[in-house]
Amino acid sequence: MNSEKTTLSKKAEILEKQKKYLWPNHLLYYTEPLPLERGDGLHVWDVDGKKYLDFFGGILTTSVGHNRPEVTEAVREQAEKLIHSSTLYPNEAHVNLAEKMAEITPGKLQVSYFTPSGTDADETAVFLAQTYTGHQEIIALRHGYSGRSAIGMSLTGQHTWRIGGTHFMGIKHAINPYCYRCPLKMTYPSCGVACAGDVEDVVKTMTSGRIAAFIAEPIQGVGGFITPPPEYFKMVQEVVKHYGGLFIADEVQTGFGRTGDKWFGIEHYGVEPDIMTMAKSIANGFPLANTITTPEIAESTRNAGLTISTFGGNPVSCAASLATIGVLEKEATPQHVAMLGRQLRSGLERLQEKYAVIGDVRGMGLMHGLELVKDRQSKEPSPDATKQLFEATRELGLLIGKGGLYGNVIRISPPMTATEEDVAIALDLLDKAFAKVR
Ligand SMILES: Cc1ncc(COP(=O)(O)O)c(C=O)c1O
Incomplete structure (x- = not known):
């Protein structure tokens, strides 16, 4: 109970200092920003100790995973x-x-x-x-x-x-x-x-x-x-x-x-x-x-x-x-990335068949995007669905990225040391998260 209190206050303290001492134009993901504390391989932990599978890779930057020895x-x-x-x-x-x-x-x-x-x-x-x-x-x-x-x-x-x-x-x-x-x-x-x-x-x-x-x-x-x-x-x-x-x-x-x-x-x-x-x-x-x-x-x-x-x-x-x-x-050779990319692509295409909100699946290797739309006919961008998906994936312990002029593209780009199992888990979590998007 005590330690819960401490970690909660640590999070609040970070968020408060962020607000007070950093310019307000720092773009932060999520309705309530997510302070991260440590990383290991494909995973990061927030200050409350919650674990996330990182499928954005710190904006495509942690190419071989967090804290690679x-x-x-x-x-x-x-x-x-x-x-x-x-x-x-x-x-x-x-x-x-x-x-x-x-x-x-x-x-x-x-x-x-x-x-x-x-x-x-x-x-x-x-x-x-x-x-x-x-x-x-x-x-x-x-x-x-x-x-x-x-x-x-x-x-x-x-x-x-x-x-x-x-x-x-x-x-x-x-x-x-x-x-x-x-x-x-x-x-x-x-x-x-x-x-x-x-x-x-x-x-x-x-x-x-x-x-x-x-x-x-x-x-x-x-x-x-x-x-x-x-x-x-x-x-x-x-x-x-x-x-x-x-x-x-x-x-x-x-x-x-x-x-x-x-x-x-x-x-x-x-x-x-x-x-x-x-x-x-x-x-x-x-x-x-x-x-x-x-x-x-x-x-x-x-x-x-x-x-x-x-x-x-x-x-x-x-x-x-x-x-x-x-x-x-x-x-994590380019061939390894290509192999995982094929698995990721076919999984994302299956999600597209299941969820009408996914208008387009595109990309190569471990760099794939999903463009979310209000309906496939008009292709009207849906930044709202993107926001909902973001909150749902956070809840489920999966980090993803966002992009596009209209703020309606999900960016998926895990560290290239990912395994087939990591990709399968991420696809499953995405499926669960899309099920929550209204
Ligand atoms: C294609 C491209 N070029 C240049 C940059 C700028 O890089 P940095 O943020 O390291 O200055 C970025 C950053 O996202 C990028 O995506």
């Missing part, structure tokens, strides 16, 4: 040797990680610039493309997300994530390949992927015709796991090249095997990006991001002016990343 050990070892050096001094973990990145990324992507966040990585990619091409303008996609800096928000194609009204004039947005809500009101495949043509229209009508880059996520994450058709990126890449731009693949959410079968999402589309950005899953929760490119493109930065990143290539984060990739290679 190999990662913890690598971090401890590195922290005892050297915690900080900045990018002014080479260090072993930094260069070893850069070597590993060159090994696992496709094609000519060989040289890295590490920074602390995905926002940083995307900004670094923009600056690199501008330096290399001598052009300024960037094409991004509607419904995309690139981060919370001024450039990040300008690249982002959702009003909800663009606070303050900042917008860099040189950034233009083409329509996105959102097949479920086709912006051209067409149907795949008879549409011939007509949306890809909008990139050229935007270049011709809204830019000088000399672009620095096109940036896109292979699957739009915050946008609600919007998954382009297989032909899309090849068609767009030709246009981008023609107008002198580079192709930046933002793999912040899709990287490190998340989409199954391949290490990076863009590899499913048979195109080789000129620049790739990554973060989130890279270091299992330690702050780290990377912008990787070809030696030729990187060379253009040599005399372009000074730049440093105080926390970029932080030895502890790099050590965590090397250990994370080691675990992925050993037990």
